[in-house]
Amino acid sequence: MRKNRRLTAEFHYTLMIAPGLIWLILFSLVPMVGIVMAFQDFTPGLGYWKSEWVGLENFKYLFSMGDSRQVMINTLVIAFVKMILHLIFPLIFALLLNEVRLARYKKLIQTIVYLPHFLSWVILASIILNIFGYTGVINNIGGLFGKEPVVFMNDASIFRQLIVGTDVWKEFGYNAVIFLAALTGINPNLYEAAAIDGANRMRSVWHITLPGIMGTVILVGVLGLGNILNAGFDQVFNMYNPMVYSTGDILDTWVYRMGLLDLQFSLATTAGLLKSVVSFVLIVFSYVTAYKVADYRIF
């Protein structure tokens, strides 16, 4: 009886999560049926039932292929470095911004660095291609110092740096928000006490601010682990070209070319499935760690 009353009383909450649930079912659960393609030689017209069953052959072929290793390494390197820097830069920025006393200036800065987050990579990539282009800003500045212009975008040795650097630039303002929020949660009395004890700013940052938000930092870091295989499709896709395949081709772009351009649906699904499995393991690991280290639980 009580239970029923609770259900009715909280019905509107249930309603509020409905859109999210429907989204989840439509776009995450239903498509899982397609996983079966990874074990078939899938022909669209024959469908899931009649396509030939090939077992693990797609996986075997995937691993025997020359560039699947390189693609995996690219993905891991780009995603891992991104993950670390997405932690460090926003943190430093949040700490610095927190020390700014002029409230209006603080707001202004925060808004400005926040902006690029809302631009899509489609637009941003063209801007970056222009900035780093042969006749772009960077080469013009270099030219003032007598440097020969360089074509940055076809140099495989710096492509990863470019990808990671621009992504951190785009997102650090946004990622700092969560740290700024955590910073406001620190009891101001602690700072007053420290000031009375004669601690300077560096000291109070070190002994009060950092420990105060450490839990949040660990949490953000650990939760990021689940993204270790997401190197950022839209960014790489809009910025790469065949000359930087060796360092820039990631799992998602590879799957895109394989599955959508070359119609190898089964092989692309296999790669996608592999990615999902690895990500799943990492997510489980990260939640367990989050619970142990930061006492954070979702379920």
Added chain:
Amino acid sequence: MKKFLGMAAVVSLLLTSVAGCGSSGSQGVATDAPVSSSSESAKTDTTEAESAVEAQPAGDLAFRKFDAPLDVHIGMSVSPTDSTLPSGDTAQDNQYTRYLRDNYNINVIVDWTAADGNDYNQKVSLAIASDSLPDGLVSKNESYMKKAAKSNMLYDITDLFQQYASEQVKGIMDSTDGRAMESVSYNGRMIALPNITVDTDGVHILFARKDWLDKYNLGIPKTLDDVEAAARVFKQEKPAGDATVPLTGPDKNGRLYCTFLESSNNQHGFDPVFGAYDAYPGYWLDNGDGTISYGTLSDNTRSALERLASWYKEGIIDPEMGTRDSSGELVNANQVGLYFGPWWSLGYGNNDSFVNDPTANYQAYPIFDSEGQWNTHMKAVGTESCLISAKASEDTAAALIIMYNALVRDEGIFDTSVAIGWYPLRVVAAPADECEYEAVELTKVLKGEADPEDYSDPMLIYKNLYQDALVVKSVIPGFEEGRDLNIGDFNQEDRGKFNRMYAIFVGDRPFTQTKIDKAVYSVTYSLTDTMEKKWSNLKKMEDETMLKIITGQADVSAFDQFKTDWLAQGGQEILDELAGLQE
């Protein structure tokens, strides 16, 4: 509505019988091959009416106007850089769709559009994977058509085509000796409308700013040495200011050279450079002794790459090749001295150049090898095709054939200042020698040896000839016998006509007037079974290595490593397979 359907059924009953008789003759391909299993359903039942006595000639159906507006859903590729569509018009509502609505009661509904190139191919691929083809769709290469056919997603138009195709269309198909029909057949059934393009689409030549060459007293470039010399001067003298690009390269979506899968229409590639080295990268070559080789692996290709790399290093090739959004824009902005491409790259391809500078004297030249030979690779009949969904109604399928007929008959009278690419589901159907034939006949008109009215038969397979003949004198007022035409000889008032005439008389001049000494065909122009699995990987390796060598990101010795890897990772297997198929 019911009445209409009934009538349509009767008419089609009668006509199938006629078509049934006719098809055993010239279009033999469809009849003697084995019949596929499922895709032809009730639709072919109509052949029972074999005994029906008389019917109208099929020609009337070819341009039939439907009694009630008929909706035809299509997916469409659009050019992201096109600026010819008048404001207010859309892919779904422009002069071409209005023409179809007014003349045939065909109401084109554009379900989706996507930018030409990968974006579009991705949409097609998704439509196939999810079994949601719109009624009509253009497949940009053969693999998409094959995949859809294999999945029984395509309408079996074997009989319908015989009924509805115009005599003109059939004539053009016949002009290819059955190659066109073969390219759209699957298990002996016709499953798509073919794209039949002029042979010259696959022949690549050099386009040069003649006014710049004259300015610096440079001769007409004949060999790669001449090209190099001219480009070097352009680099130094910068006739278009700091933005001058002596020679363009492929852009982000471009290709270095044509391949067996995309064997034509490569603007800003380096096909003539490879040709001058007697190299045919991307082509499967018959060695004449029962073995097959892959053109990219040859020593000649290596030499050509070395040459290109030295050009790139020197800065005479666009330093941003491979990463640039569009090389065509550079040409349109008149910053370019030299570029490579097929005949239509001039006129059709760089319309805006002349808008920006009506005196820019672009000319076209073949590039010869060191012995004075002109070598070129040749293209497949056509790689595109118009797919018709198996789920479309018979009327809809017929409407798509009518649209095809109409394009072939009326392309000449359209105002092509709005790019013809906006014609829904445009696939080109032209006799293989259309451009050369037109150039010869139109020259007769210019000389006064022929009268435009000589070409007035509307069913002539050279469908643009009459319209072109009517205007050729006014578009080229400066014609004089015995010398090459320059930009000053043309009247640019009517952009559409000017583009076409400039492309035919200047852009296609090399192909019309110069004999090709060595024409090379690929052993195959489509994917084999092994390739279907392994090609993506091999192609990626090839694209990457070749671009890197040219741009100096890798030494030319990377070529040797590539050769070994390519053979080891499935290339050898494909070569063996092809050799097997040859026997």
